[in-house]
Amino acid sequence: MGRRMTWSKSPTPDSNTVDRWRTTWQMPEYLLDITEFVGLANTTPLAIQSSSPNPTHIAFARRIETCSFSGYKIYPGKGKTFVRIDNRVCFTYYYTNLNPRAAHWLGLLARMHKKGITEEVAKKRSRRTVKHERAVVGASWEAIRAKRTQKPEVRAAARQTAIRESKEKKKDEAAKKRAEKAKTAGAAAKGQKISKQGAKGAQPKVAAKSR
DSSP states (O other), X not given: OOXXXXXXXXXXXXXXXXXXXXXXXXXXXXXXXXXHHHTXXXXXXXXXXXXXXXXXXXXXXXXXXXXXXXOOEEOTTSOOSSOOSSTHHHHHHHHTTOOGGGOTTSHHXXXXXXXXXXXXXXXXXXXXXXXXXXXXXXXXXXXXXHHHTOOHHHHHHHHHHHHHHHHHHHHHHHHHHHHHHHHHHHHHHHHSOOOHHHHHTOOOOOOOOOO
């Protein structure tokens, strides 16, 4: 399976690049000679991995890319621009500019026509208000439902009856209060002593206030 490098080859680095590498990364002369031979002027070494004082390995940034022809992953290291999935046939079709949509064994055609791809459709969760009918304290659900289904005429007659009964009840309570008040007033008048002058209509004497 072919792979490609994540850096691009470029001409020999100029003097400014070599000076920057020498001062920034403290790169030895023999490594500078190697970079000039390979031609990695635009790549920046991330680290110089070695336990010895003279490092011999440079670590570069690596990135996994996707093949534009077959759709497979391309790992860095071989400088290839595509991944063969059907031996030399894919290699030949790539260099003969074949449209990958015409090859039925590639993933692009399957994705276009949605072959063998199962997509899970996320269900939209909607909150819905659900009404629960239940009894309350002092009234059963049957009584509440009977009152709800009453006809307007029956409801109006029941309202008039309730109003008439409440008025009669208020009248009876007022009559009882008047009777009790008259009874208490008569008992108080009967038990109070009246002097001769008071009987004649004289004003009662005011009691002297204590100092």
